[in-house]
Amino acid sequence: MAEAGLTRADLERAAPREVRRAIREGRWRSNTKRLALGHHQANVTIVPERHAFDFMRFCFNNPKALPLIDVTEPGDPVPRKAAPDADLRTDVAEYLVLRDGQVAERARSLDKVWRKDHVAFLTGCNLSMDRVMLEAGMPLPHLQSEEAFPAQYRSSIACVPAGAFKGPLVVSLRPVPDALVVPLIELTGRYELSHGAPVHVGDPRRIGIADLSKVDWGRENAIAPEHTPMFWACGITAQAAAIASRIPEMIVHAPGRMFVTDLIVREAIS
Amino acid sequence: MAEAGLTRADLERAAPREVRRAIREGRWRSNTKRLALGHHQANVTIVPERHAFDFMRFCFNNPKALPLIDVTEPGDPVPRKAAPDADLRTDVAEYLVLRDGQVAERARSLDKVWRKDHVAFLTGCNLSMDRVMLEAGMPLPHLQSEEAFPAQYRSSIACVPAGAFKGPLVVSLRPVPDALVVPLIELTGRYELSHGAPVHVGDPRRIGIADLSKVDWGRENAIAPEHTPMFWACGITAQAAAIASRIPEMIVHAPGRMFVTDLIVREAIS
Numbered sequence: 001m002a003e004a005g006l007t008r009a010d011l012e013r014a015a016p017r018e019v020r021r022a023i024r025e026g027r028w029r030s031n032t033k034r035l036a037l038g039h040h041q042a043n044v045t046i047v048p049e050r051h052a053f054d055f056m057r058f059c060f061n062n063p064k065a066l067p068l069i070d071v072t073e074p075g076d077p078v079p080r081k082a083a084p085d086a087d088l089r090t091d092v093a094e095y096l097v098l099r100d101g102q103v104a105e106r107a108r109s110l111d112k113v114w115r116k117d118h119v120a121f122l123t124g125c126n127l128s129m130d131r132v133m134l135e136a137g138m139p140l141p142h143l144q145s146e147e148a149f150p151a152q153y154r155s156s157i158a159c160v161p162a163g164a165f166k167g168p169l170v171v172s173l174r175p176v177p178d179a180l181v182v183p184l185i186e187l188t189g190r191y192e193l194s195h196g197a198p199v200h201v202g203d204p205r206r207i208g209i210a211d212l213s214k215v216d217w218g219r220e221n222a223i224a225p226e227h228t229p230m231f232w233a234c235g236i237t238a239q240a241a242a243i244a245s246r247i248p249e250m251i252v253h254a255p256g257r258m259f260v261t262d263l264i265v266r267e268a269i270s
Numbered sequence: 271m272a273e274a275g276l277t278r279a280d281l282e283r284a285a286p287r288e289v290r291r292a293i294r295e296g297r298w299r300s301n302t303k304r305l306a307l308g309h310h311q312a313n314v315t316i317v318p319e320r321h322a323f324d325f326m327r328f329c330f331n332n333p334k335a336l337p338l339i340d341v342t343e344p345g346d347p348v349p350r351k352a353a354p355d356a357d358l359r360t361d362v363a364e365y366l367v368l369r370d371g372q373v374a375e376r377a378r379s380l381d382k383v384w385r386k387d388h389v390a391f392l393t394g395c396n397l398s399m400d401r402v403m404l405e406a407g408m409p410l411p412h413l414q415s416e417e418a419f420p421a422q423y424r425s426s427i428a429c430v431p432a433g434a435f436k437g438p439l440v441v442s443l444r445p446v447p448d449a450l451v452v453p454l455i456e457l458t459g460r461y462e463l464s465h466g467a468p469v470h471v472g473d474p475r476r477i478g479i480a481d482l483s484k485v486d487w488g489r490e491n492a493i494a495p496e497h498t499p500m501f502w503a504c505g506i507t508a509q510a511a512a513i514a515s516r517i518p519e520m521i522v523h524a525p526g527r528m529f530v531t532d533l534i535v536r537e538a539i540s
Contacts, residue, residue, distance in 0.1 A: 057343070073432070073433065
């Protein structure tokens with residue numbers, strides 16, 4: 001749990017800029033669950049400008065999976081709305097460079113990769129809800145043990161395509177005590193930037209998931225007795241589209257290593 | 271009030287597709303206030319694909335002025351989300367073609383103007399609120415007389431720029447009985463796609479409007495005693511940006527002649 005002297009508990013209470021600094025300086029390399037609790041965490045998707053309008057429409061067409069939090073001007077690595085003192089080339093713990101839909105490179109920073117035609121998109125993430133979940137007393141596995149992390153699956157639901165981008169909706173599983181199914185739908189439904197209400201509740205086969213033990217991303221979560229599997233749209237949908245559509249170049253955060261923004265989840269007023 | 275046998279009262283109760291047909295067939299050429307009451311009306315902004323990503327970011331950066339309802343694939347004149355049986359080349363009563371920020375042409379249809387690199391954006395409009403206003407008993411002038419129409423002004427508030435697009439926030443004035451100022455803020459705040467809550471209430475000089483009689487678009491509305499001027503962000507902001515930024519080509523609806531969508535204002539659930 002400790003990394004270079006830092007514990008998850010330390011960064012749980014830290015301001016977003018402290019978390020970003022720890023990541024930038026290599027003092028935190030693990031996933032970002034519970035970090036800077038209560039602030040929006042974001043999926044990072046970077047594409048060349050020639051694909052950026054297509055990808056922005058793909059976000060607009062699939063808002064439950066890719067709720068747009070920020071988009072940069074071409075070549076500008078600063079997310080001016082979400083974290084004006086951040087740098088998207090350095091403030092994520094690990095990046096994946098996908099070429100033609102395959103992971104071609106893993107990188108600790110984009111200093112040697114970033115170009116002036118790159119555009120970065122930040123989209124919402126379910127980990128943003130960690131504080132809301134804790135305060136509501138929702139006993140989700142990934143909040144209770146260091147090892148646990150949500151499992152993500154390709155579903156049989158197709159995204160609405162846009163230009164070069166098409167692919168399956170990726171969903172994130174949370175096993176939920178039966179009595180909390182309805183309250184959790186109502187609670188998450190209020191947070192559109194964190195994927196809102198689930199896209200499916202119950203039998204995974206109804207959305208094309210035959211075997212919960214075969215996770216596509218994340219870690220398997222056992223479904224305990226008197227628990228119901230609930231599925232939320234997931235930001236990994238962007239990566240799945242790069243793979244399905246063989247997008248020439250897309251740079252993303254490594255799974256679970258999100259970008260931590262300055263935006264407060266409970267302050268959604270525009 | 272009658273046009274080719276049609277009255278505003280006829281089209282007030284009509285379905286959106288009936289209104290679009292009347293417009294397409296040249297049977298309705300006036301403004302669209304009160305038409306297909308309760309459905310979203312939209313500002314239309316068409317730009318070549320090379321400016322489309324910049325314009326989409328301009329909408330994202332200025333969501334109170336340009337809340338995005340739909341965006342088409344390049345070359346596709348059908349707004350698949352907002353009205354899948356409509357055609358944006360014909361279903362607006364009058365279009366303006368702006369070149370280098372000047373009105374170069376007025377057209378009843380875009381049949382001879384539309385190209386396969388054109389992208390159409392639909393953004394929210396305050397006229398969408400007409401039914402909500404009527405049902406809430408808000409006595410707004412434009413709903414009470416055929417001649418009245420909201421006045422729009424360039425404000426001193428600058429939009430957040432994006433690529434080639436910059437310019438002033440355009441605001442739309444409603445004179446409101448003093449007792450209804452707070453209820454109207456609360457009411458409109460619930461409808462983000464129709465510009466949400468006002469951007470300013472009270473003295474117009476605070477947002478750079480020295481003389482309410484000098485309207486930039488629409489018609490002057492006198493401020494009666496015990497009434498307060500309230501200003502909402504307005505979709506004409508797109509045109510103002512084309513003018514301020516001398517955008518090479520932008521096609522828009524003529525003032526007050528909006529595109530009528532199938533989307534119901536009260537059904538905002540995603």
